[in-house]
Amino acid sequence: MSVLTLRLAGPLQAWGATARFTRRTTESAPTKSGIIGLLAAAQGIDRSDDATLAPLSALRFGVRIDQPGTRVRDFQTAHHRLTGKSMPLSERFYLSDAVFVAALEGDNGLLGELHAALQAPVYPPYLGRRSCPPSRPVELNLHDDAVLHQALLDEPWQAATWYQKARRKEPVVSLAVLCEAGPGEHETDLWRDQPVSFTAEHRRHDLRTVVTTTVEVPNPQATPTRAVPAHDPFAALEEESA
Structure with missing residues (x-):
């Protein structure tokens, strides 16, 4: 068993699990269907x-x-390609x-192929929507014999340097982790992002069980703590009396 890790960083990301029609929302973290789509595009599937x-x-x-970001809203207009008629806002x-940091656990051979595909993708990766390109390479590491x-x-903390410096008083930071439930784990949430079919005519997703935990990782921008010298205010009086 091995684990492939990805770094997902960019000016904008959008990971929709329930988006429909003219209102396209985003989840607070990448969806499994979005990441599987990214990997499939890299392989040219x-x-x-x-x-x-x-x-x-x-x-x-x-x-x-690693860095939750800020939710922003945008309004877009469009016109029909043939008639020129205005489409709904x-x-x-x-x-x-x-x-x-996204991670996928499975067979080492398959994950090795996916890691190689990300280094030379057939189709360029994007972060949920095609208008959201990554600002850094997506591939991170392939962990052999790992869970x-x-x-x-x-994995080291991947947040931007300015964000790490903003938390420089914390030598160790606590980060939320959302993992697909394994054997013996009880679900804490359900996400409808388990891809069944990506075919445009009948795109389908099943529910997936997710367990939320935390991990603690070092902050490379933490301010070193300075040792406070010992000070006895009565020491000088004791020396005089001696």
């Missing part, structure tokens, strides 16, 4: 090829929130300045 996508969908998924939500939670614990 057609969205209608459900049989090839199935092994990717079977991977166990988790994500660590679209309301879209994004996460601004967010950073996540999901441990890999998310071992």
